Amino acid sequence: MDAPPAGTGPVPGGLPRRVHAGYALGSLATGAFGTVPGLLLLPYLTDTLGVAAGVAALLVLGPKAWDVLVNPVAGRISDRTRSRWGARRPYLLVAGVAMALLFAAIFAGPVDAGPAAGAYVAIAFLATATAFAFFQVPYVAMPAELTGDYAERTRLMTWRIALLAVAILVSGAVAPLIVSATGGGVAGHRWMGLFVAALIVLGAVGAFLGTRGAPTGTVAESEPTLRAQLAVAARNRPFRALLLCFVVQSAGVATILAGVNYFAGQILRDPDGGPTLLFVCFVGPALLVMPLWTRVGARVGKLAALVAASLILAVGALALVAAPVLPAVAVYLVVALIGCGYAGQQVFALAMLPDCIAWDEARTGRRQAGVFTGLWTAGETFGLALGPGIYGLVLQASGYVSSDTGTAAAQSDTARLGVLLGFTVLPALLVAVALLTLRPYDLTPARLAEAGTVRRGHDVVAVGDDSR
Numbered sequence: 001m002d003a004p005p006a007g008t009g010p011v012p013g014g015l016p017r018r019v020h021a022g023y024a025l026g027s028l029a030t031g032a033f034g035t036v037p038g039l040l041l042l043p044y045l046t047d048t049l050g051v052a053a054g055v056a057a058l059l060v061l062g063p064k065a066w067d068v069l070v071n072p073v074a075g076r077i078s079d080r081t082r083s084r085w086g087a088r089r090p091y092l093l094v095a096g097v098a099m100a101l102l103f104a105a106i107f108a109g110p111v112d113a114g115p116a117a118g119a120y121v122a123i124a125f126l127a128t129a130t131a132f133a134f135f136q137v138p139y140v141a142m143p144a145e146l147t148g149d150y151a152e153r154t155r156l157m158t159w160r161i162a163l164l165a166v167a168i169l170v171s172g173a174v175a176p177l178i179v180s181a182t183g184g185g186v187a188g189h190r191w192m193g194l195f196v197a198a199l200i201v202l203g204a205v206g207a208f209l210g211t212r213g214a215p216t217g218t219v220a221e222s223e224p225t226l227r228a229q230l231a232v233a234a235r236n237r238p239f240r241a242l243l244l245c246f247v248v249q250s251a252g253v254a255t256i257l258a259g260v261n262y263f264a265g266q267i268l269r270d271p272d273g274g275p276t277l278l279f280v281c282f283v284g285p286a287l288l289v290m291p292l293w294t295r296v297g298a299r300v301g302k303l304a305a306l307v308a309a310s311l312i313l314a315v316g317a318l319a320l321v322a323a324p325v326l327p328a329v330a331v332y333l334v335v336a337l338i339g340c341g342y343a344g345q346q347v348f349a350l351a352m353l354p355d356c357i358a359w360d361e362a363r364t365g366r367r368q369a370g371v372f373t374g375l376w377t378a379g380e381t382f383g384l385a386l387g388p389g390i391y392g393l394v395l396q397a398s399g400y401v402s403s404d405t406g407t408a409a410a411q412s413d414t415a416r417l418g419v420l421l422g423f424t425v426l427p428a429l430l431v432a433v434a435l436l437t438l439r440p441y442d443l444t445p446a447r448l449a450e451a452g453t454v455r456r457g458h459d460v461v462a463v464g465d466d467s468r
Contacts, residue, residue, distance in 0.1 A: 031167025038388055066130070352441075395415070
């Protein structure tokens with residue numbers, strides 16, 4: 001069954017559970033790619049290929065920073081796509097499969113150590129990040145076109161984030177185990193690359209098939225240049241505030257992710273089982289509290305719930321600075337608290353994005369989901385890349401010693417302090433300070449309804465100028 005024609009608008013109310021589940025499957029792909037490079041790529045470069053921490057930080061940051069330019073292009077191209085599968089779904093399949101193949105190639109280089117090996121990883125990672133942009137941008141754009149209902153978007157995001165948590169758990173916990181179980185070093189990372197590639201294929205194909213027959217909404221051509229897209233976003237004050245907050249918070253979360261292996265090995269003294277236990281404690285509770293966060297959001301509103309979840313995340317990360325003197329069980333309990341905050345932070349930020357898109361359509365009469373999601377994923381990708389980059393520079397500044405043996409070298413007390421502070425204080429500050437950028441955000445169901453009413457009355461100017 002083909003999707004309805006592009007001219008039909010999003011459904012006004014509930015979506016079938018098949019569409020909820022099908023759309024959520026895409027999080028297997030986004031979760032695996034968002035988790036494993038941030039978790040394993042920096043230590044792979046420093047402790048297996050022997051690349052200096054500062055250079056490794058730049059090699060990890062560069063390809064993801066490239067996506068800042070590529071994502072808006074992907075959004076513009078998907079906005080202009082016309083096919084019997086809709087504007088977005090073709091990219092779920094084609095870009096998703098390409099991303100899987102390229103991800104496996106990152107760890108399948110012809111050189112096993114040294115600068116040449118690091119350069120190969122950077123090039124392969126750049127290609128994978130480009131394919132990811134063409135999957136992620138259309139994927140994130142779809143909710144605003146699947147439904148026009150404010151509450152339904154939260155439900156759709158809850159399904160997505162729940163499966164995202166599963167993807168993070170499976171990829172983040174199992175990937176290090178595969179590396180260890182298959183001999184570690186370069187060979188172990190190659191097997192891990194194949195495993196993650198399989199997860200990406202499952203998610204991409206599942207999302208493509210699961211959203212078959214779902215509403216495609218009205219997709220208009222977006223602005224022709226990046227400058228014009230930025231101008232569109234600049235006139236949407238709630239979007240500006242939400243994007244800035246999410247980018248900074250993504251950098252904070254990414255520093256935690258980048259530091260897991262280092263924290264487990266240098267602080268917990270458990271380099272083999274520690275990363276997996278940290279991930280189980282981080283993601284497991286998140287799955288349990290997801291329904292609770294949905295009820296909290298319905299009761300207090302998305303904005304207040306986002307603030308609350310972010311503060312829980314920040315306070316938990318700051319508390320981990322005491323990890324060297326805490327028993328291991330206490331450390332893992334604090335990590336579980338961080339996971340609860342992270343779950344809510346993701347749910348509400350992603351549920352507020354379609355509201356910003358709907359607000360823009362109500363003001364202007366133009367649906368440009370690709371513009372906003374292209375800029376959103378560019379910002380998110382940059383934040384997720386900035387985290388490992390910052391963490392690598394902290395390691396370099398604290399004197400971290402690299403190794404090409406597949407096992408971390410012995411580190412000084414100063415280096416171990418850098419590992420600790422980069423994993424705790426730094427992300428806590430980033431997540432908490434980012435909340436200050438949300439002060440201009442003021443979208444509510446009533447304000448969205450008011451904007452739609454004014455638009456239907458052809459009085460766009462009255463609420464249309466939100467550039468202040």
